[in-house]
Amino acid sequence: MAEHPSKRLLSQVIAEWACALKYKDLSPAAIQAAKLFWFDSIGCALGGSQQDDAKILLKHYRAMSGGKGNATAFVSGFKTNPVDAAFLNGHMIRAMDYNDIYWKADPCHPSDLIAAPLALCESEGLSGQDLILSTIIAYEVEMRLCEIGRPGVREYGWHHATLSAFASPVAAGRVLNLTPDQMVSAIGISASRAFCPGAVTAGKLTNMKNTVDPWAGRMGAESALLARDGFSGPEHIIDGKEGLFAVFKHVQYKGQPATFDGEALVKDLPNSKESHYRILDCGMKSFPIEALSHAPLTAMMKTVKENKIQANDVKEIKVEVIARAADILGDPHKYRPDSKETADHSLPYCMAVGLVDGMVTPLQFKEERVLDKSLIPIMDKVKVVANEEFEALFPKFQPSRVTITSNDGKSHSTRVDVPKGDPRDPMTEDEIAVKFTALGGDVIGRDQCKKLQKFIMSIETADKLGGLFELTTAR
Secondary structure, X not given: OOOOOOOOOHHHHHHHHHHHOOHHHOOHHHHHXXXXXXXXXXXXXXXXXXXXXXXXXXHHHHHHOOOOOOEEOOEOOOXXXXXXXXXXXXXXXXXXXXXXXXXXXXXXXXXXXXXXXXXXXXXXXXXXXXXXXXXXXXXXXXXXXXXXXXXXXXXXXXXXXXXXXXXXXXXXHHHOOOOXXXXXXXXXXXXXXXXXXXXXHOOOOOHHHHOHHHHHHHHHHHHHHHHHOOOOOOOOOOOOOOOHHHHHHOOEEOOEEOEEOHHHHHOOOOOOOOOOOXXXXXXXXXXXXXXXXXXXXXXXXXXHHHHOOOHHHEEEEEEEEOHHHHHHHOOHHHHOOXXXXXXXXXXXXXXXXXXXXXXXXXXXXXHHHHOOHHHHHHHOOEEEEEOHHHHOOOOOOOOEEEEEEEOOOOEEEEXXXXXXXXXXXXXXXXXXXXXXXXXXXXXXXXXXXXXXHHHHOOHHHOOOOHHHHHHHEOO
């Protein structure tokens, strides 16, 4: 069947929307959310800068370039071009897998893509408002791409970075004030280069696990710069001949061809202060632990806080979770963790250390804390059981009930259906600050963490972003 001649291609619809959207059209709630996601993401980047893979990449890019340029890498202060800076900073945000999370037909971490608009804002001398606008655009397109697969691309063994390559050039292109035609080319250039197989997150994990999405962010920056100079890319890359939809139609899933809901991708695109922006539906990770542990830990922390429970008063902590959580997180080996990797997948450890320390951050997974023998008697008080009733509610909810019995026989019970950080129970600025300081305190110092918080949370007033990079640089 021939295409209707007047029907616009999806990349054209998205480009026209993004090019027309202005800062004054954004809702106050979306602007606030963008600032909170930047606060969370930069905290993740400070922690991420200390990971081995981040150090390898920095060393590589230092060797590849003369350390000249108008864009800055976090922490090191290394100066380079905006494409390399977008990649280095995007990788730091992602390196610990502690940044934001959105999960529909496909999973994604939209903050993997926002280092590209930041690098371009810096190199073009633009403002905090320009950064907020492009950030909200990145979240909007990335999250919509997550929703439209029937089923998602992950189900056929492709990684979500495949889709990120369609979103990143839209955010980067908006910073550069591309025309709609240039933006369409930027989408075509970027997406042509970033189809990514699921092998990076399947089986044995390597450094590429946390690198493919930042690479798609990098591709967005480079594609937008090329498009501005007149380089062209295929406009039919999403829904035209041999584009994304056509390529996946060849794949069978449970006997049916894979499909995408193209109309949903562009339905009700937000364009005013009254619109609902997708960024408000994205979640954060409140704890640096396995995803299924978040709900029970949220429930315990609430119980402890509300009832002012002290660790030495506790006789038993009963944890009711879905069956797969009990299986993964409560097996006997998890009661004697001997490494960070086991500890962050151990419910007994996470509950015990949270009870004693009053928080669970990366500081709680340092080797000396994991091996601290004083936690063993408390871990042994944790009883993990599967609850059949909870099973039926998953994955829309992640129900968990924690009952703490004290030595005097009193019991306190809390059930939560969504973990802290889910948009239905979002993290507050103060809660993000605890995470931020745990990640960044040893890297840039606690005073600088406080100054950074202040800068980020009023970033819409910044004419230029040099101050942000001064504060993210280790002294």
